[in-house]
Amino acid sequence: MKINEKLPIILQKVCAGFPSPATDYLEDEINLNEELITNKASTFLIRVSGSSMTEEQIYDGDVLIVDKSLQVKHNSIAILNHHGQLVVKKIVRKNNKFFLISKFANQNNFVEITEDNETQVWGIVTYVIHKVKK
Secondary structure, eight states, X not given: OOOOSOEEEEOSOOOTTSOOOGGGGEEEEEOHHHHHOSOGGGEEEXXXXXXXXXXXXXXXXXXXXXXXXXXXXXXXEEEEEETTEXXXXXXXXXXXXXXXXXXXXXXXXXXXXXXXXXXXXXXXXEEEEOOOOO
């Protein structure tokens, strides 16, 4: 997925609840590649399948923008290869170790990220693109 065209952007911030003649404020254009992708060479897009990340406002069918050059930090949302399967999970830091949080039966399970348990971070999610739900 590549967006080559620049799209118009209204520079005035929008207030919810009051109508505004927004086209009167059209002042510039925006290139979504420039706006959403910091490091093009290390960025990829991936589509979500499943509903285990809804608490992080990531839903089935969403498109994630992922940067492989970013370092894992506390509370990062990441794409990981976990036991040969790509997953999106929240990562937390405890006692200088990183753990992915996995939900099971409404409880948080913490799985340490190590090479021994076949878990590798592929990249950090920088943006989530999803349709507005009706």
